[in-house]
Amino acid sequence: MTLSVRFTVRMTEDEKALLEEKASKLNVNSSEFVRCATFNYDPPSPQIQVASVDWKIYHLLGQVKFELNKIGTNVNQLAHDANLSVIMGSPMQSQLEELNEFSGCLNQLIGLMSEMRSQITDSTGVKPK
Template identity: 35%
Template sequence: MSKVQNKKPLTKKITFRITEEEYDKFQLLFKNAKLNDKRYTTSDFIRNAIFSNNPKFEVIKTKTIIRDRFCKNESLKIYHLNRIGNNINQIAHKLNSNQYDSSILKELNEINSLLRAYL
């Protein structure tokens, strides 16, 4: 991209993830593209790839990655920890307002068993 086209300030940021193999290929393509211009940045390279009519490298199609079971398990753990926190807040509210009875002890035991199950 020529310096004349870059007169407008670059205010928007885009972030994305790639695999190790894609990153290695990207580094190789970027290194080859940078040989002629030492001031050629990664951002310049990506902008050139997206907006140039004649990109200097091959476009690679990628698959969409679906979240694996680990992510689902982590989400489930966070959900349950949030529920435990909610229970603790309810108990604290009852204790602070002197409206507690034997059900408080039952709830505390339930929370204790849930915490032991997750740790």
């Protein structure tokens, strides 16, 4: 469709701002929005842009998460042994508290990495390579 006729409409600044806001929500310019509203056209389908993802970094995050899980398992084993030592009368309470705090931090990091990887796949709509 060739647009060859110009038609001018006067409006307030507030109306213009509202028009531009509604048009931008549909990802069209103001003229296209007015034509769609006036002539009861369906607005064009918005083009979805998929973010570029560096899959090497994505997989590296997975490897780091795996290694953190292994470290967390070792810390949990140390905490278990420290608990047994405390039960048997060894004064390791401060080290035990540090191990438990460290274990909590590791679990939080693992959760954050999982969330980051999920957000990458959700935002792109693309499955990892």
